[in-house]
Amino acid sequence: MSDTIRPPTRYGQVKQYILDRIQSGEWEVGCRLPSESAFVETLGVSRMTVHRALRELTSEGVVTRAQGVGTFVSAPSTGAELLELRDIADDIVASGHIHRSRIVSLDTIRADMDLAIAFDQRPGTRLFHSVIVHYEDDIPLQVEERFVSPHFAPDYLDQDFSIAHPHRHLYRIAGPEEVEHVVFAITPTAHICDLLELDAPEACLQLVRRTWVDSRVVMKGIFTYPGSRYSLGGRYRP
Amino acid sequence: MSDTIRPPTRYGQVKQYILDRIQSGEWEVGCRLPSESAFVETLGVSRMTVHRALRELTSEGVVTRAQGVGTFVSAPSTGAELLELRDIADDIVASGHIHRSRIVSLDTIRADMDLAIAFDQRPGTRLFHSVIVHYEDDIPLQVEERFVSPHFAPDYLDQDFSIAHPHRHLYRIAGPEEVEHVVFAITPTAHICDLLELDAPEACLQLVRRTWVDSRVVMKGIFTYPGSRYSLGGRYRP
DNA sequence: TGTTCAGATATGTATATACGTCTATGGCAT
DNA sequence: ATGCCATAGACGTATATACATATCTGAACA
Structure with a gap:
């Protein structure tokens, strides 16, 4: 019913670009996304624009990020996280x-x-x-x-x-x-x-x-808290 | 029990600065906040920092913004907006x-x-x-x-x-x-x-x-939709 | 009196740049 | 082997700047 229209803003377009690739299965759950710098070169937008897109996708539960590590595709919600x-x-x-x-x-x-x-x-x-x-x-x-x-x-x-x-x-x-x-x-x-x-x-x-005040999802078996002693090990495919 | 700690980031401090003044009653509901440029001069931070603080406060329902108009203190939630x-x-x-x-x-x-x-x-x-x-x-x-x-x-x-x-x-x-x-x-x-x-x-x-996909609050009797034929009139105290 | 239009104002978006912080990695010394 | 440390990579924040867009105001005009 509702066509997927191209978002008017660039950070919206970056979000859609990422969502499309997750939707198509090109980037699977747990898969590491390109770094912000890589998006800058690939898409020709500034890093702040990429950062805003990824920040919003994080708050929407689509991806999970960790400083010093990278960005990863979140598991789709099962409704009981x-x-x-x-x-x-x-x-x-x-x-x-x-x-x-x-x-x-x-x-x-x-x-x-x-x-x-x-x-x-x-x-x-x-x-x-x-x-x-x-x-x-x-x-x-x-x-x-x-x-x-x-x-x-x-x-x-x-x-x-x-x-x-x-x-x-x-x-x-x-x-x-x-x-x-x-x-x-x-x-x-x-x-x-x-x-x-x-x-x-x-x-x-x-x-x-x-009211939620902290809604960060703890991805079971996939992600650790920042500061955790547990290393990420080889769970991710870079 | 929980002390109000000073946020470590500047945009967090700007948010707290605004929240404090709303809490203290200095800026009442419906009151117009200073413009982003005014905050820049008052607080000595860049406009992007002020903008991020105000954007987050908007998504948290604390203030309502309109392009070309200004930023206003939202009515506190009654739980049935x-x-x-x-x-x-x-x-x-x-x-x-x-x-x-x-x-x-x-x-x-x-x-x-x-x-x-x-x-x-x-x-x-x-x-x-x-x-x-x-x-x-x-x-x-x-x-x-x-x-x-x-x-x-x-x-x-x-x-x-x-x-x-x-x-x-x-x-x-x-x-x-x-x-x-x-x-x-x-x-x-x-x-x-x-x-x-x-x-x-x-x-x-x-x-x-x-799942909510659009959670913009329609402030009853206070705010109009962007593009509405209704002017804001003198409802606000600048 | 009513309309139109230009300017002022305020927010929205985008870029370039710089620096900070966290994490992982690999080399070096013990 | 084990532990320490420097370094590289990745995300987080902050600034300055520019332009875009929406709204309001007031002056000029018919």
């Missing part, structure tokens, strides 16, 4: 609302290779896996988290639970596709209604809104 | 899924001043107000829309409904706060389960994901 987020409790408190929370389940798990890379730990390290219902005022929001913490004590289990700061969290949620600007909305599901034993399902209807 | 989006049906088809839809309700309403400005119409103009359930494959997603269309015929009501292209749509959804990258996720609610007379609520649990 691991995203690193700020603490939800802080967000709720900072926005002037009352925060409570209740732990539904809390276990420890052993990190597989993906989680180990994501957390910059060794495989087999014990991580916490929790399902927590956060309340913004009285509105419930179920969040599944995996995190690692040396300060965690199991007797928090029956108390109000506020996740301390220095931990790194990975929230498994619906993942990003190509977008410019982000809002994340969750409506409590029927499942949550049952979980909380709410007899008035209408109380669930009010939207609980949370 | 009017956003202009691309057609959901197109998104579903373009992503390779099967699209169906069902109209739950369809009425006409009279445009109030806000809607009139948003649609670039006169107040009192008849608009359509619809509640439609879109299906991505078999996953339901309820969407409330307001739109104006000369081509619309009421006998679409019992058919499959695919919204044609030239219409302008305004989706009332959870609105943006400060974010960099956007994902929108909706889980079908208990209300939707009732609406669709699903007896297996577990079928509702699967996430329906949609």
Whole structure:
């Protein structure tokens, strides 16, 4: 229905040039893209123009970049990526609302290779896996988290639970596709209604809104965090 | 808990400078910000740095800009802004899924001043107000829309409904706060389960994901679209 | 009185250039 | 072999400059 029109701006054209080659399969997932300087020579535009195109593609989740390394084609979103987020409790408190929370389940798990890379730990390290219902005022929001913490004590289990700061969290949620600007909305599901034993399902209807503040995708098994001790090894095809 | 640290980059400092003044009330909602050139003289940075700071603040919903006009402080998000989006049906088809839809309700309403400005119409103009359930494959997603269309015929009501292209749509959804990258996720609610007379609520649990592609906020009563016949008049305080 | 048009202003884009920072690599000394 | 270090490569940021485009304003004009 909608023809793919040629973008009017040059950085838009560079974006389209890259998207076309990813779409056609010429540049596969995990494949290293030409460097910014190479694009400059190939396309005859300035490096700032290339940089802007690549920066936008990064924020759109199409490519992943690392300073000193290069640019790589991201894996297409499966809808269940691991995203690193700020603490939800802080967000709720900072926005002037009352925060409570209740732990539904809390276990420890052993990190597989993906989680180990994501957390910059060794495989087999014990991580916490929790399902927590956060309340913004009285509105419930179920969040599944995996995190690692040396300060965690199991007797928090029956108390109000506020996740301390220095931990790194990975929230498994619906993942990003190509977008410019982000809002994340969750409506409590029927499942949550049952979980909380709410007899008035209408109380669930009010939207609980949370906002991403850091949406960098941790590409499972493909990419490491900046500063990670893990080398990229031979995973990429240059 | 979290101290506000001074951003390391200059454009980050410019962003913080502006955010501080908005936070302190020195620059109120609707207030016109200094021009890029003015920031250059005041802060002693280059215009490109100011431009990048303002561009990011725009994508974060903090300010609204218009070429040839200026930069203005956006209204804080109430969580229910009017956003202009691309057609959901197109998104579903373009992503390779099967699209169906069902109209739950369809009425006409009279445009109030806000809607009139948003649609670039006169107040009192008849608009359509619809509640439609879109299906991505078999996953339901309820969407409330307001739109104006000369081509619309009421006998679409019992058919499959695919919204044609030239219409302008305004989706009332959870609105943006400060974010960099956007994902929108909706889980079908208990209300939707009732609406669709699903007896297996577990079928509702699967996430329906949609992605924003155009998230420009239409500031109600404050801003007009580029190209609108409506002048800005004296609404702003320079 | 209403219209047209030129100029001023503000943002949008593009380039060239420079420097900073991070990472990977390979050589050298231990 | 192991560790240290210099270097090259790649991305991140910042500036100065120029031109393009959209909007508003006010003066000239019919």
